Every structure is written in structure tokens, then in C-alpha cells.
Amino acid sequence: MLESVVASSAKKKSNSKNMTTNDVVLPDGYHPADDEEFMNELQLAYFKQLLETWKQEIIDESKETLAHLQDGPIQEADLNDRASSETDWGLELRTRDRQRKLTSKINAALQRIEDGEYGYCQVTGEPISLERLKARPIATMTVEAQEAHERNEKISRDQ
Known part of the structure; x- marks a missing residue:
């Protein structure tokens, strides 16, 4: 999956820093392909x-x-129904908190695009595969670097 050495990816990074994505119009049905220059304007x-x-x-889900929540307190007469509703709201609020954290990761990824660093592993400098970026656009590491990171975390936890 690693497509080039750190030196060549550093060169590509510096080239992509000069690109702006504000004026680029994507063709209908466009999807990044491996046969294109990595992290080109499109x-x-x-x-x-x-x-x-x-x-x-x-953001739209959070507004909903x-x-x-602003509709008012839970109005369930039965204690079991009320408890169930409160549990549902607790789950909903935890989900929104996770999504708030996800929003900050999305903002960081958008900043990496602006800085010309998007798509490159923050550990190795290697390009992150397009398939990984399509599946997890906020990815900051290649699969290999992520696996090594998780192994190191597990070793640290186990000690």
C-alpha cells in the first residue's frame, strides 16, 4: 500500500501546498483513482x-x-417509560458528544488539506491509500502505521 518513499512524498506535499481547492469543480461521478497523481487538485x-x-x-443532526431537548422535559407518566426515555436521551447525548469530537477531527483534516498535508501519514510521511481515505477521510496514518500505533498502545496498556 505504501506508494513511495518519504523523500518523494515530501516533494509531492510541497507541490500540493500551492493548490487551492476553492475553485475546483468536480466532474459528475468523480472518484479518486490510483492512476492519477496522488492528491492532485481533483x-x-x-x-x-x-x-x-x-x-x-x-451539525444538522445536532440541531435536531x-x-x-428544547421541546421540554420528558412527560412520561409511567416510571418505566420515563426511565427508558431518559436512557434513550443519555445515549443520544453521548452520540452527539462523540460527533462533536469527530467534528474537530474533520476540521483538522480540512486544515491539512489547506496546508497541503492531507493524505500523507503523520508518522512516516508516506501517502495514505485512497481506499483508506475513502473509508475514513479523517485518517492521519497509513494502515501499517496505525497497526503499529495500536500494537504499541496495547503493549503500554498491558504493562
């Missing part, structure tokens, strides 16, 4: 649009949750 615009859409969906 790919950057694609991932920027993907991240911004994801962020907006999270807030609107429901």
Missing part, C-alpha cells in the same frame, strides 16, 4: 467536499437533537 477537492458534507450532516 482529489483534494473531492475529499474537501466529502469532509464538508459529513461535517454539515453532523437540540430542538428535541
Whole structure:
């Protein structure tokens, strides 16, 4: 999955820093492909649009949750129903908290796009595979670096 050495990816990083994704119009049905230059204008615009859409969906869901909370307190007469409703709200609020944290990761990914660092592993400097970025657009490490990181975390926890 690693496509090049750190030196060549550093060169590509410096080239992509000069690109702007604000004026790029994506062709209908565009999806990044491995046969393109890594993190070219179209790919950057694609991932920027993907991240911004994801962020907006999270914001919209949060607004819905807030609107429901403002409707007033739980009005269940039966204690069991009330407890169930309160449990549901607790789960909903925890989900929103996770999504708040996810929003900050999305913002960080958008900043990496602007800085010309998006798509490159923060540990090795290698390009992150397009398939990984499509599956997890906020990824900051290659699969290999992520696995090594998780192994090190597990070893640290076990000690």
C-alpha cells in the first residue's frame, strides 16, 4: 500500500501546498483513482467536499437533537417509560458528544488539506491509500502505521 518513499512524498506535499481547492469543480461521478497523481487538485477537492458534507450532516443532526431537548422535559407518566426515555436521551447525548469530537477531527483534516498535508501519514510521511481515505477521510496514518500505533498502545496498556 505504501506508494513511495518519504523523500518523494515530501516533494509531492510541497507541490500540493500551492493548490487551492476553492475553485475546483468536480466532474459528475468523480472518484479518486490510483492512476492519477496522488492528491492532485481533483482529489483534494473531492475529499474537501466529502469532509464538508459529513461535517454539515453532523451539525444538522445536532440541531435536531437540540430542538428535541428544547421541546421540554420528558412527560412520561409511567416510571418505566420515563426511565427508558431518559436512557434513550443519555445515549443520544453521548452520540452527539462523540460527533462533536469527530467534528474537530474533520476540521483538522480540512486544515491539512489547506496546508497541503492531507493524505500523507503523520508518522512516516508516506501517502495514505485512497481506499483508506475513502473509508475514513479523517485518517492521519497509513494502515501499517496505525497497526503499529495500536500494537504499541496495547503493549503500554498491558504493562
